[in-house]
Amino acid sequence: MVRRNRKVVVKDFKVAEKIPRQKMSEQKPHERIKNFLEVPFGYTEEQAVKEASRCIQCKNPLCVQGCPVRVQIPEFIKLVTERKFIEAARKIKETNSLPAVCGRVCPQEDQCEKVCILGKKGDPVAIGTLERFVADYEREHIEVQNVPEVKETGKSVAVVGSGPAGLTVAGDLAKIGYNVTIFEALHKPGGVLVYGIPEFRLPKDIVSSEIKYVESLGVKLATNAVIGKTDTIDDLLNGNFNAVFIGTGAGAPKFMNLPGENCVGIYSANEYLTRANLMKAYKFPEYGTPIARGGTVAVVGGGNVAMDSARTAVRLGADKVIILYRRSKEEMPARIEEIHHAEQEGIEFHFLVNPVRFICGDSGKVKEVECIKMKLGELDDSGRRRPMIIENSEFRVKIDTFIIAIGNDPNPLIQKTTPGLKVNKWGNIVTSSDTGKTSRERVFAGGDIVTGSATVIEAMGAGKIAAASIHEYLSNL
Amino acid sequence: MSKIVSKKQLSEDVYRLDLEAPKIALKRKPGQFVILRLDELSERIPLTIVDSDSDKGIITIIVQAVGETTRKIVSKNAGEEILDVAGPLGSPTLIEKKGIVVVVGGGVGTAVVYPVAKAFKEAGNNVISVIGARNKELIILEDEMETISDKVYITTDDGSYGAKGFVTDALKNIIAGKDTIAEVLAVGPVPMMKAVCEVTKKFNIKTMVSLNPIMVDGTGMCGACRVTVGGKTKFTCVDGPEFDGHKVDFDELSRRLKSYSKMEKYGEEKQEGCCKGF
Numbered sequence: 055m056v057r058r059n060r061k062v063v064v065k066d067f068k069v070a071e072k073i074p075r076q077k078m079s080e081q082k083p084h085e086r087i088k089n090f091l092e093v094p095f096g097y098t099e100e101q102a103v104k105e106a107s108r109c110i111q112c113k114n115p116l117c118v119q120g121c122p123v124r125v126q127i128p129e130f131i132k133l134v135t136e137r138k139f140i141e142a143a144r145k146i147k148e149t150n151s152l153p154a155v156c157g158r159v160c161p162q163e164d165q166c167e168k169v170c171i172l173g174k175k176g177d178p179v180a181i182g183t184l185e186r187f188v189a190d191y192e193r194e195h196i197e198v199q200n201v202p203e204v205k206e207t208g209k210s211v212a213v214v215g216s217g218p219a220g221l222t223v224a225g226d227l228a229k230i231g232y233n234v235t236i237f238e239a240l241h242k243p244g245g246v247l248v249y250g251i252p253e254f255r256l257p258k259d260i261v262s263s264e265i266k267y268v269e270s271l272g273v274k275l276a277t278n279a280v281i282g283k284t285d286t287i288d289d290l291l292n293g294n295f296n297a298v299f300i301g302t303g304a305g306a307p308k309f310m311n312l313p314g315e316n317c318v319g320i321y322s323a324n325e326y327l328t329r330a331n332l333m334k335a336y337k338f339p340e341y342g343t344p345i346a347r348g349g350t351v352a353v354v355g356g357g358n359v360a361m362d363s364a365r366t367a368v369r370l371g372a373d374k375v376i377i378l379y380r381r382s383k384e385e386m387p388a389r390i391e392e393i394h395h396a397e398q399e400g401i402e403f404h405f406l407v408n409p410v411r412f413i414c415g416d417s418g419k420v421k422e423v424e425c426i427k428m429k430l431g432e433l434d435d436s437g438r439r440r441p442m443i444i445e446n447s448e449f450r451v452k453i454d455t456f457i458i459a460i461g462n463d464p465n466p467l468i469q470k471t472t473p474g475l476k477v478n479k480w481g482n483i484v485t486s487s488d489t490g491k492t493s494r495e496r497v498f499a500g501g502d503i504v505t506g507s508a509t510v511i512e513a514m515g516a517g518k519i520a521a522a523s524i525h526e527y528l529s530n531l
Numbered sequence: 532m533s534k535i536v537s538k539k540q541l542s543e544d545v546y547r548l549d550l551e552a553p554k555i556a557l558k559r560k561p562g563q564f565v566i567l568r569l570d571e572l573s574e575r576i577p578l579t580i581v582d583s584d585s586d587k588g589i590i591t592i593i594v595q596a597v598g599e600t601t602r603k604i605v606s607k608n609a610g611e612e613i614l615d616v617a618g619p620l621g622s623p624t625l626i627e628k629k630g631i632v633v634v635v636g637g638g639v640g641t642a643v644v645y646p647v648a649k650a651f652k653e654a655g656n657n658v659i660s661v662i663g664a665r666n667k668e669l670i671i672l673e674d675e676m677e678t679i680s681d682k683v684y685i686t687t688d689d690g691s692y693g694a695k696g697f698v699t700d701a702l703k704n705i706i707a708g709k710d711t712i713a714e715v716l717a718v719g720p721v722p723m724m725k726a727v728c729e730v731t732k733k734f735n736i737k738t739m740v741s742l743n744p745i746m747v748d749g750t751g752m753c754g755a756c757r758v759t760v761g762g763k764t765k766f767t768c769v770d771g772p773e774f775d776g777h778k779v780d781f782d783e784l785s786r787r788l789k790s791y792s793k794m795e796k797y798g799e800e801k802q803e804g805c806c807k808g809f
């Protein structure tokens with residue numbers, strides 16, 4: 055058995071190797087820096103079918119193991135080769151309710167594609183791009199998505215936060231027949247997908263159509279509902295809800311506590327991106343929210359958030375955008391694709407440097423950032439080499455705007471207003487990882503609020519686990 | 532959606548609006564505010580909850596038209612709607628019986644002071660109020676302040692009403708009286724709050740101020756509202772809006788409030804391509 059399988063693999067490998075991995079065409083760098091439209095255009099039908107034909111349909115597909123929600127990858131890809139695009143999208147949706155989002159923002163190179171067998175000798179199958187293609191195809195070709203008939207359980211669940219974790223819990227539970235209401239603090243649902251990740255990487259109509267789908271399942275959405283203020287978790291439990299899921303994300307910006315950090319023109323990435331995305335400040339003055347534009351913009355940080363901030367600054371008309379990162383390029387946590395796009399767009403990377411203070415002018419506006427040079431030392435807990443200061447290596451950079459993108463802490467609002475809810479020393483809610491149960495009866499949690507900043511698909515994975523365990527819990531009640 | 536139930540002009544640029552917001556009316560405590568977004572194109576802006584009626588499900592806000600968003604809000608009429616109202620936000624004022632409490636309201640700051648003064652009075656304190664403005668027309672909430680205060684002093688810069696001078700002059704006179712003041716609460720333009728704190732600091736009188744930085748989300752997510760208090764950075768929307776006035780860096784707050792003043796001016800004239808290198 056085993057031997058025969060291996061033979062098949064070897065034969066198909068040869069076929070697959072002859073077809074190169076299909077590339078999406080994309081907006082040229084000099085054009086796209088002047089707009090907020092999405093950068094890659096996605097596959098054509100022909101490209102999609104060709105790329106799908108590269109998949110050798112492994113009997114024991116490693117790729118599925120690499121996907122946190124276990125998308126049935128060979129099955130959906132096979133449907134693509136048969137041009138059954140709608141069916142392919144439905145196949146993905148059995149396990150992943152946001153394929154158009156994940157196809158775009160999943161770090162596939164670290165997940166499904168990392169372990170694809172073709173990657174051993176050449177390029178892995180472009181699973182993410184195929185996922186994106188079929189999801190887009192379905193959205194563009196189907197007016198109303200069919201909503202499964204469900205038998206109502208008569209029980210209600212409150213979901214706090216409308217990011218990927220909350221949307222997943224809500225969708226899954228509604229499909230089983232629960233009465234679900236999502237409470238969202240902001241005026242628009244979607245979490246980081248709407249306020250953080252920019253339009254040019256994840257168009258907002260895609261997010262809103264995914265949310266419409268969740269609503270079509272019968273999920274109610276209460277925006278402007280700041281839980282901990284408008285209602286507490288206990289209010290929800292004492293009211294109509296049998297259980298509560300907390301998916302409030304890692305929303306509190308970290309600052310560096312450097313002298314001059316409150317000068318005018320210094321933003322947290324959260325503020326900068328929220329102004330640009332959620333409030334559409336790039337359309338000021340048509341939209342009322344202003345944002346700093348032009349000049350030299352420096353961003354500190356090396357993750358996706360730093361790349362998104364820098365690329366937003368380019369599009370807002372900056373003359374020059376610099377990324378300051380305290381380690382070297384190899385250690386950057388941002389997706390390779392994002393770093394590559396940022397480089398193409400003319401963003402300068404300064405490695406092994408860290409800001410130490412800001413110098414402001416008389417009006418309070420930031421004028422310069424003083425930085426210090428770093429070198430890499432021993433390996434630290436994260437397995438990366440620890441950055442160390444090189445004494446007396448300070449230098450200054452003239453800037454007009456500065457963006458701090460060094461990460462987020464959990465927002466403490468709910469933890470502070472929910473007695474008995476156990477948190478760890480960083481303020482993340484403690485749960486049992488195979489159920490999402492918290493220390494409070496009837497209260498579940500998942501996503502960034504539990505793990506700290508992670509990924510969209512991991513938040514969705516946590517949401518799936520919590521939905522299943524909420525169902526089990528409420529069924530036995 | 533929140534319906535405007537009624538609207539009343541209080542002075543040239545200041546209007547009082549009653550909004551339908553049953554949840555918020557039920558929950559709010561003195562010292563809290565809402566974040567409001569008028570329509571799809573508007574900014575999110577913070578406004579104090581001046582009063583509420585939980586039976587009718589109504590909250591009262593008082594708005595001074597100072598820029599694009601506030602002007603658009605006051606141009607709305609009863610029966611029209613406000614797209615988004617979120618709250619109640621911020622930490623409520625700690626209300627307890629303290630003795631003599633002096634509340635100082637400058638201009639529209641009186642609207643922010645009023646709900647807290649009312650709560651202090653209900654808690655059995657002796658409330659002395661000082662309200663000030665540039666001239667007689669700009670004095671608001673005089674009757675309301677009368678009903679909840681043991682004594683009200685009025686000052687105008689030009690002397691057209693009450694005593695001629697600043698709120699700090701009246702405050703100095705009150706302090707000069709022999710009674711010990713337990714606490715001062717001052718709300719108004721930044722220079723006024725700073726001046727009040729300079730006066731009370733000399734006499735070591737605990738002074739709270741309610742700060743009004745620029746905000747975006749109002750939930751602790753963006754840090755736009757950060758202020759320096761006692762050398763530490765605080766987020767006004769969650770740690771405040773009230774802080775110990777003797778520890779606040781008012782100059783920094785003034786500068787941060789002007790972050791967008793040039794752009795806002797362009798924005799109001801709807802000029803295109805205005806904003807490079809602002």
Ligand SMILES: Cc1cc2nc3c(=O)[nH]c(=O)nc-3n(C[C@H](O)[C@H](O)[C@H](O)COP(=O)(O)OP(=O)(O)OC[C@H]3O[C@@H](n4cnc5c(N)ncnc54)[C@H](O)[C@@H]3O)c2cc1C
Nearest residue numbers: 215217218219239245246281302303501502508509510513
């Ligand atoms: C700029 C940026 C770029 C990123 N890029 C990527 C990427 O390319 N790929 C990837 O996989 N991941 C990326 N991430 C990470 C990813 O977005 C997050 O891991 C994911 O969104 C977490 O989902 P969540 O549902 O836990 O929380 P969130 O998406 O943070 O959603 C939480 C929601 O809860 C709401 N909320 C908070 N407190 C309350 C309250 N008290 N009451 C009511 N509602 C509340 C918030 O307003 C928010 O809408 C990025 C993150 C950022 C910030």
Ligand SMILES: Cc1cc2nc3c(=O)[nH]c(=O)nc-3n(C[C@H](O)[C@H](O)[C@H](O)COP(=O)(O)OP(=O)(O)OC[C@H]3O[C@@H](n4cnc5c(N)ncnc54)[C@H](O)[C@@H]3O)c2cc1C
Nearest residue numbers: 576577578579593594595597598599600601743744788795
């Ligand atoms: C917690 C809190 C409670 C508040 N309560 C009230 C209230 O009850 N009634 C009320 O009228 N206002 C209140 N404010 C102030 C109000 O939010 C601002 O006046 C409003 O955001 C200005 O928006 P705009 O678009 O109309 O003006 P903009 O066009 O943004 O600004 C116009 C001018 O006003 C100045 N300005 C901008 N923001 C502020 C601000 N936050 N405070 C003072 N000046 C500012 C600018 O420098 C500019 O010169 C409060 C603010 C906070 C933070």
Ligand code: SF4
Nearest residue numbers: 121125156160165166
């Ligand atoms: S959800 Fe993400 S990890 Fe899973 S298959 Fe799709 S792109 Fe890969």
Ligand code: SF4
Nearest residue numbers: 109110112117170171
């Ligand atoms: S995507 Fe890669 S690992 Fe997965 S089935 Fe196809 S060839 Fe095998």
Ligand code: FES
Nearest residue numbers: 749751753754768
């Ligand atoms: S307004 Fe965003 S953190 Fe306070």
